[in-house]
Amino acid sequence: MAVAEVPGPGEWLGSELRGDDSWRIRLTEAHRQEVLAAVHAAGSEVSRESFRLPTLGPVLRRVRDELTHGRGFVLLQGVPVEGLSERQCETAALGLSCHVGGVVPQGPEGAPVMHVRDTGADPSHARTKSYQHSGRLGYHSDPTDVVALLCVRPAKSGGLSAVVSSVAVHNEVVRTRPDLAEVLYEPWWHDRRTGDGPDSFYTKPICAARPGGGVSIAYGPDYLRSAQRGATVPPFTGAQEEAMALLDDLTNDARFTLTMDFRPGDLQFLNNHVTLHSRTAYEDHPEPPRRRHLLRLWLTTAPGERR
Structure with a gap:
């Protein structure tokens, strides 16, 4: 078969974006207060309708458009995770993500949110999942339209996220x-x-x-x-x-890679069809409450999407 190049906005080089902040969206203080109000008002079922974001909602619709018709990735910064409980962080991640796509269940229990942290699992074991250990991950895509990662706490060192345009x-x-x-x-x-x-x-x-x-x-x-x-x-x-x-x-070529050093409140969205992502190995703090902790959601952008 004859394979041809695929032009379009999904083709980009990391070397050209390192000095370009257009892929970052920083929440305003008003946005942050809106998220906190929605978290505290949320019940057991979180949906686009129940997690009301009057001014941030339109921003998240633009995020969705960038994911599906643009470069295929966005970093939202400033999600107010400080002082929130683990459950409230889950609610914030779910509520924000519902405005971008439909939430897809993960794992054998069909959880809407997966916790990404080092459980001591052996990365060389064939049945260990990538979110269970602190080792380096090869560039990969997840099996849904979009993956969202909210940083609650970064590692003591390492754990850098890197993204490439798989189209490029x-x-x-x-x-x-x-x-x-x-x-x-x-x-x-x-x-x-x-x-x-x-x-x-x-x-x-x-x-x-x-x-x-x-x-x-x-x-x-x-x-x-x-x-x-x-x-x-x-x-x-x-x-x-x-x-x-x-x-x-x-x-792994520097021309293609764009690296992100996650900080608390960073929420990364990636279109799995047109990007691949990786993570460097990391070292955790010895105290459990300070260890690296991300929340992962899988989303669909298809018509009739789940919520």
């Missing part, structure tokens, strides 16, 4: 190695890390054409490599190994 990486592969670009559109084995049985493994291309134009890129080297443990999963072909090596080289 895709186009670079097309320009330089069109033979490997074709391999990315073929089926690959992925690992859900839900167990050792056949249900944990499935096939899908890394790159797929999107209806109406564009490309959706679903990459995650850690989960692709752990899929090799599957009894019926064939070993990587030489072309697949070469394609992964090229993707890993490009996603």
